[in-house]
Amino acid sequence: xxxxxxxxxxxxxxxxxxxxxxxxxxxxxxxxxxxxxxxxxxxxxxxxxxxxxxxxxxxxxxxxxxxxxxxxxxxxxxxxxxxxxxxxxxxxxxxxxxxxxxxxxxxxxxxxxxxxxxxxxxxxxxxxxxxxxxxxxxxxxxxxxxxxxxxxxxxxxxxxxxxxxxxxxxxxxxxxxxxxxxxxxxxxxxxxxxxxxxxxxxxxxxxxxxxxxxxxxxxxxxxxxxxxxxx
Numbered sequence: 001x002x003x004x005x006x007x008x009x010x011x012x013x014x015x016x017x018x019x020x021x022x023x024x025x026x027x028x029x030x031x032x033x034x035x036x037x038x039x040x041x042x043x044x045x046x047x048x049x050x051x052x053x054x055x056x057x058x059x060x061x062x063x064x065x066x067x068x069x070x071x072x073x074x075x076x077x078x079x080x081x082x083x084x085x086x087x088x089x090x091x092x093x094x095x096x097x098x099x100x101x102x103x104x105x106x107x108x109x110x111x112x113x114x115x116x117x118x119x120x121x122x123x124x125x126x127x128x129x130x131x132x133x134x135x136x137x138x139x140x141x142x143x144x145x146x147x148x149x150x151x152x153x154x155x156x157x158x159x160x161x162x163x164x165x166x167x168x169x170x171x172x173x174x175x176x177x178x179x180x181x182x183x184x185x186x187x188x189x190x191x192x193x194x195x196x197x198x199x200x201x202x203x204x205x206x207x208x209x210x211x212x213x214x215x216x217x218x219x220x221x222x223x224x225x226x227x228x229x230x231x
Contacts (some may be wrong), residue, residue, distance in 0.1 A: 003135040004184035007052045009193060010044045013070040021181060023196030027077050035095030036080065037179040037194075039088045041142040042105055043080055044181055044193065045224070047071075048140050049116065060112040061086065083108070095177075098144055102222060115227045121220035128203070130223055131185055139224050140181050143192070145209070146218030147177035158209040160192070160199040169200055176213070182221075 012019045014026065021044050024036035032039065047065065050056040057067040061082035065071060071079075088096055088104040096104070102120040109116045122130040134141045148154045157174035164170060175194070180201075184191035190201040210219040 002184065002186045003132050004191070005048075005135060005140060006138045007048070009140075009183050010047050011070045012073050012076045012196065014073040018070055019196030020198045021193030021196055022076060022080065024080075025195055026073060027080065029081070031090050031092050032077075032080060032084065035090055035093065036084070038096040038101050038142075039080055039084045039090065041179045041181050041222075042088050042101065042108075043076075043083050045105070045140050045142060045222075046083070046108065047079075049114065052138065054114065060108070087111075098218065098220060098222065101142070101179075105222065105224070116224055117227055119223045121217065122223050124216055127221070128185075130221060131182055131190075134221075134224060135182070135185060137226070140183060141224075142222040143180050143182050143190070144219055144221070145176055145178045145180065145206070146214040148213050149215045149218065151213075154213070156209075156213040158201065159205060160194065160201060161189075162198075163200060169202075172199055176209075 010021050012022055022040040024032055024040045027033050027036060046059055050059055051067065057065050059065065061079050063075065063078045063082050065075065065079060084090055087108040088101065090096055098120040102118045105118040131141050145158050148156055157176045159171050160173050160175060161169040162172035180192040180194040182190050182192050188203060190203060192199050192201055210216060
């Protein structure tokens with residue numbers, strides 16, 4: 001069974017083509033390049049919800065955004081900086097943890113009168129169910145591939161795969177201490193956006209990484225749901 005977002009994912013245009021989601025490595029600011037993945041994921045989520053569910057182009061960031069289609073790179077990164085300054089402050093060398101990410105997104109939802117609420121983490125028995133539920137509700141899922149813990153110096157990483165033209169999955173790169181955005185899921189794979197590209201994570205390998213190299217608190221999802229009327 002395949003679960004996926006119902007609309008085209010965020011595309012950022014530059015001289016080099018068009019990306020699949022935002023790419024912090026294209027930022028002119030060192031801190032955003034080094035630890036800005038949480039802000040990128042948060043902005044892509046904000047744009048997606050406003051575009052396809054609320055039909056807005058003003059996200060309270062005082063940066064105009066196109067209501068559809070590709071977002072020019074210079075405009076996108078002005079939005080990144082505005083979101084970071086107003087709602088998702090980055091700690092140099094460390095970025096932003098899941099609890100602060102949830103708090104910042106909730107503040108953004110509140111200020112902009114968006115009928116959503118965010119919670120950091122779900123019980124691991126419900127991890128795949130939580131991702132499935134969000135995708136069925138057409139909400140992108142921010143996933144943390146946490147740092148090594150407690151052995152921070154080990155630098156063990158999780159494989160990210162790419163899919164070849166013949167359909168085969170092959171290793172593309174590795175990462176840890178990084179936020180990605182899930183845009184689709186089947187029984188074996190998570191389809192994700194990271195660094196402006198489409199990658200795939202094998203679900204079993206993610207669980208093995210958490211068990212062997214990290215902890216559940218920092219390897220989890222930002223669970224976002226629409227508020228019930230009256231909340």
